[in-house]
Amino acid sequence: MKIENIDVDSAIGSVKKLLEKERDLSPSLKAALEVLLLLVAMLLNRTTLNSKNSSKPPSSDPNREKSSRKGEIADAGGRLPATDADPWRQRYRRLLEEADSECPPPDESPREEGKRGRLKRSKARNLLERLRHFEHDVLRFMDVEYVPFTNNQGENDLRMTKVQQKISGCFRSMEGAKIFCRVRSYLSTCRKQGMSATEALALLFQGKNPAFMDTEEAQF
Template sequence: MDSKFPKGLPYSTLVTDRHQSYFKMNVKDHQVCLAHLLRNAVYLNELDSNQNWSRRFIQLIEHSINLRREGNITSRKIKVLKTKMKNLLGESLTHLDNEFEKFKRGILKVKDYLFTFLSNPSVPYDNNASERGVRKIKIKQKVSGCFRTDGGADDFAKLHSIAETAMKNGNSKFNAILAVVQQ
């Protein structure tokens, strides 16, 4: 990442999983992908259906997402959510499977980035759209084994970006690429 973005992304908010390398980058802010956290919490539910800690975690995250969807966000509601999360993360989980404690420790490391999306309407609560955007590149890489050169990978990424942006804006992918080539 540092070779592609030597100055970081100081005006960007990264929406990512909890991999620590993202949190070392020079960026404006972070938002942890809540879809990833929900999947992890569902796994914990399946691991031990008799506990309610992970169910309460899921309910809290889903409540925050619903607040955003409804546009019903106030600073007081954000403060209440953060307090509830702090209390939930403060509970002892030693009586449960080690996976619960491991998950909680991971959340504690990124707790300040769970609700960024509530304060900033341009920040999504998940990175699913980004992952869909990368999926085609990963498929290309798996089919051919690799990109032959960095330049080839960069060209593929540029064309893919142009095509996907055109599609998201309701325009023809072909016409967008053609317009760039004709310049």
């Protein structure tokens, strides 16, 4: 598969060969990198899907006009059929099993009598356990057509709340927090609809709704 004249499959193959030859990497880090390569391969596999070889609707095919109601699904990339998703899921689990043997949990035997709590784990072990315990969430993009491959958009939407917390600290009242979130939500939604913050605020002070809020789809 090529993207902008770059042979992606060849590039991934080269990285895998380098990982096999690399002797300085720890087994746990090597296993984590293999999982990341697997996720990249899953994403690339989705980019080749269309209405002829998957369950994606014809409206999501390249060079075909998409209705705005389906925009979210089209942007997310659709989903994989069960026959294609299951092999990827099994491969994902096999990689985690290999990582588990190379990065086992800490030994509980030397624990002091009466001492409770979770034993400290390495960063690689913590990542491995999270990838296993939250498998359904990590691979949700394969099964739900409107779920994107990453959660970048969600992190971006939450970023300004964290910036507010760092600069001004916590809010003095729940009402103030709700007002802040309402304003941020309005501006974020307008930006996703192609409207600048200046235009959105101008309409707000004029007592008008943006055009996309007056459509039937906005009431759906």
